[in-house]
Amino acid sequence: MQMDIAVAPSVPDPLSVEMTVARSEAYLGGKLTMGRFDYCLNTSTIRSPGVSVLEYVDIAADAGYDGIEPWVEEIDAWVEGGGTLPQLRDHAAGRGIRIVNLIAFFEWAVPEADRHALGLEEARRCFEMAQILDCPFVATAPKGIHDREVDLFSVVRRFAELTDAVSNFSPKPLLEFWGVSRTLGTVGEALLVAAESGVRDARLLTDIFHMYKGSGHQRGMDYLDPGRLGLVHVNDYPSDPPRADIEDEHRVYPGDGEAPWDEIVASLVRQEYRGMLSLELFNPAYWAEGPVATARKGLAKLRACVEAV
Template sequence: MFPFRAALNASTLFPYQLGIREQITVAAQAGYDGIEIWMKDLQQYVAGGGSTAELRREAADAGIEIVNAISFIPWADEDEGVRQRANEQTDEELSLLAELGCPSFAAPPFGDVAGASLDDIAVRFAALAELCRNHGVAPVLEFWGRAPKLSRLSEAAYVAMQSRVADATLLLDPFHMYTGGSSLADLDFLSGGRIGIVHANDYPEQPPRETIGDDDRLFPGDGIAPSGDFAQRLHQLGYRGFLSLELFLKDVGGRSALELARHGLDKMRIAYSV
């Protein structure tokens, strides 16, 4: 049984250089429930004269939910001037996301965070969340395995708790759990309601954890990730939200975009069955 909802992260289609409308079409035709867009693709669409209202209708007509956005806002940066510009970026981007009906966006430790304490980051996340309330679009706190701070699930949980943001949620990603040294057992400290969205991917034994990169991600079930145990724990926590297939492929194996998307959906449903 696959107890989750399936989304396609647009990064998985990057080799095909599709516009956001085409990405939505592929996701719908492949059988996904939703799509996780990248902010740069939405901005390119709007800059070319595209209408967010029209895109929202097209996605709804196709039966695709726009579930989350991937953005890179330096909200936790050590430089106050950078954070002020980040506030302006937040307002600009979330205005578009609100028009599109996208409920949330990823908030990773992007920028210079090496000198920041977790308490500093918690205060900055609280400020970000307050700004986001004006738009009705929520930040989903993401940890990056390679980040100098906020690299582990335990750190993300601490930041969320210390921020005092009552409805704070986390973005989980097996690749970042692996590279940052998080444990599956860490999930036991969460509840399903604290998980905003989950990225789906796998990773090989080689290159080793110390040097593995995003391009080395694999389809779920093709590597050494404990995908089945991960899915079981998510299910036990009561999570029934989206698993979003996020890959950064160099080689698409001769598949068309639609063939690759369908293959990824099949792999995800098998690897994360419970």
């Protein structure tokens, strides 16, 4: 049954109209993303013997990146060599580089009690490090369960335990899946862990290569939103070797492979993602070209993919 109700004509709020028009214009003319994303460099992309994490910061800044994702092992090497975390933090800030996320590999999800305890201990160390560096996130990867099948609901419980264990630190876990992993290998599994854990602000770290390797497509991105998606690792993948055989070392520059960039960027724009796009590659051929050239080329190719949509 339909009821006829007289409704007074509404007067549009000028600010609301302005925002709507701006958003509509952003979707017109094929240009969805100009200026929407900031760009980050994962240091795996420019791995080079003898180059310190402080030098990686300079390379990223000189190339035009907004942020950097260092690995904990690189930071440990810096400290062991006489450097300090405050020095690294202040140097990055002085160069206008945000330390976005730490790449860590503590075994938070393993079922063995002794390994799990050690994993939580290492997690606390990494989160304390991130806090000193003013870094908002620490990657929480399926290390230790990637090579075997583990009950996913036990992983749910351990993710909640990890979150509790590091709750006194300001940085947050970024739940990461690996496409090569036998447990926690897809966006769907990561979403289940996040949803069932009861952790209200659980955030995911997605990766174009891992989505392809784990699921064979990028459409899992459509099930995320700005409050759930913390960071995106960007890269591309060739058609050869095939998906079953492809490995991290086969990652290529954005636009040089088969990834559907129009689909990926459109999905990020629809969900109004405002985080970083972080270039993560492990290609030995790129390492051989040197960190400076690789950093610059990678950013140019990434920007071209994003701005073409």
